[in-house]
Amino acid sequence: MRHDDAEALLACVRVALDTASASQAREALERDVSWDAVQSLALQHGVMPLLCRGLTAIGWNLVPSSVRATLQASFRDNAHRTLLLLQELRNLVVLFEAAGVRMMPLKGPLWSASLYGDVALRQCNDLDLLIAPTDVTQAIRLLASAGYRTRAPQATSVLAVRTRPSSTVVVDLQWSLADVHYRVPIDAQLWDRLVPRTLGGITAWHPAPPDQLRILSAHAAKHSWSRLGWICDMPAFVRRYGEALDWHHTLEEARRSGGERMLLVGLQLAASSLHTEIPSLVAQRVARDSVSSSLAVTMSERLLREPLERRRLNGVYGFVDAAFLQMRARERVADKLPHLRYVAGTLLRLCTLRPNDLDRAAVPLPRALAPLYYPVRPCRLTAKYGRLALGHGYQFMTVWR
Numbered sequence: 001m002r003h004d005d006a007e008a009l010l011a012c013v014r015v016a017l018d019t020a021s022a023s024q025a026r027e028a029l030e031r032d033v034s035w036d037a038v039q040s041l042a043l044q045h046g047v048m049p050l051l052c053r054g055l056t057a058i059g060w061n062l063v064p065s066s067v068r069a070t071l072q073a074s075f076r077d078n079a080h081r082t083l084l085l086l087q088e089l090r091n092l093v094v095l096f097e098a099a100g101v102r103m104m105p106l107k108g109p110l111w112s113a114s115l116y117g118d119v120a121l122r123q124c125n126d127l128d129l130l131i132a133p134t135d136v137t138q139a140i141r142l143l144a145s146a147g148y149r150t151r152a153p154q155a156t157s158v159l160a161v162r163t164r165p166s167s168t169v170v171v172d173l174q175w176s177l178a179d180v181h182y183r184v185p186i187d188a189q190l191w192d193r194l195v196p197r198t199l200g201g202i203t204a205w206h207p208a209p210p211d212q213l214r215i216l217s218a219h220a221a222k223h224s225w226s227r228l229g230w231i232c233d234m235p236a237f238v239r240r241y242g243e244a245l246d247w248h249h250t251l252e253e254a255r256r257s258g259g260e261r262m263l264l265v266g267l268q269l270a271a272s273s274l275h276t277e278i279p280s281l282v283a284q285r286v287a288r289d290s291v292s293s294s295l296a297v298t299m300s301e302r303l304l305r306e307p308l309e310r311r312r313l314n315g316v317y318g319f320v321d322a323a324f325l326q327m328r329a330r331e332r333v334a335d336k337l338p339h340l341r342y343v344a345g346t347l348l349r350l351c352t353l354r355p356n357d358l359d360r361a362a363v364p365l366p367r368a369l370a371p372l373y374y375p376v377r378p379c380r381l382t383a384k385y386g387r388l389a390l391g392h393g394y395q396f397m398t399v400w401r
Contacts, residue, residue: 006041006305009051011058012053015054016057017274026062035064039070045228048075053121078120085108086200086202089202092143101138103204105129110199114240122229183335193208209237214263216237217262217265218262220233231273235270238270248281258331261329262329273300295328
């Protein structure tokens with residue numbers, strides 16, 4: 001991504017988040033900007049509504065009419081989609097409450113209103129609902145009764161889809177905030193600290209502000225801080241709740257649960273990329289932890305400079321790179337080790353010694369010598385991945401800080 005295009009997008013988003021004025025941003029938009037690229041980047045990074053909000057303040061006259069029409073149509077479509085999800089959330093809240101199943105929406109329209117004060121300022125594609133593990137079977141039955149078809153459940157979630165002539169709604173039903181090896185730094189008492197929040201006739205459970213901040217930072221870290229939309233949630237939170245938050249207590253709770261570094265990196269990224277004014281206590285903690293400051297610099301440099309592969313869980317980062325990033329983002333060895341076991345187990349499954357077609361193509365052998373493919377395979381893998389493994393070996397040594 002060209003520097004001018006990335007800066008134009010950041011300038012608009014900063015205005016939308018009130019971290020920069022329209023006059024400050026206008027200079028970035030008057031450069032040689034490819035608006036088609038900016039539009040594509042905004043959609044991929046989940047900040048199209050913020051781009052539109054920023055341009056409304058700065059001036060749509062700087063944008064070509066064709067791009068303007070497409071962006072405004074995308075904004076309307078997202079708003080319509082969000083209202084549809086809000087209506088469906090209302091129905092599911094009533095359904096679950098009547099059955100005595102406690103449910104907390106994650107992200108979606110309720111969190112958009114909580115963070116931005118406007119349900120249309122966050123890109124929403126589905127509904128994420130968190131329930132207790134003991135309610136999984138009943139919750140799946142309730143979704144089926146509402147016309148949803150569920151896919152085979154994963155370890156911590158199940159996907160449910162309801163298709164009607166006018167719309168398709170996807171519900172990601174979760175009974176854990178992430179897979180076990182992520183060790184999300186939120187304790188089981190989260191459910192005891194939930195607060196009711198009302199929006200559009202819905203009263204649903206919502207995390208208390210300190211818990212919401214830790215969930216936001218853990219979610220961004222899980223995905224290697226690879227999407228701008230997840231970074232934008234941090235300044236939105238600071239603007240909404242920062243003054244009333246006990247930052248000392250919040251940071252101490254994050255440290256106690258092993259999530260302080262993830263929180264510091266997320267807030268520092270908001271400061272460096274989006275010009276958010278973070279509390280002085282947070283800045284002091286970042287300055288004291290060289291790993292947090294280093295990670296924030298690295299993630300800021302990579303955020304909009306590399307192509308985003310939307311189908312990858314970790315954005316522009318490969319499986320091993322992402323695992324090392326997530327290990328560095330944890331300050332306690334006990335929280336790093338599950339990542340290491342997960343990576344090692346996955347690589348062992350991928351690197352099975354059973355020969356495949358690639359081994360046979362690399363060294364053609366007659367059928368009588370087929371058993372020789374067993375030593376051929378590790379030799380081929382070493383030749384192909386040896387240099388990469390050495391680089392990862394260096395990364396491995398840095399994750400224990």
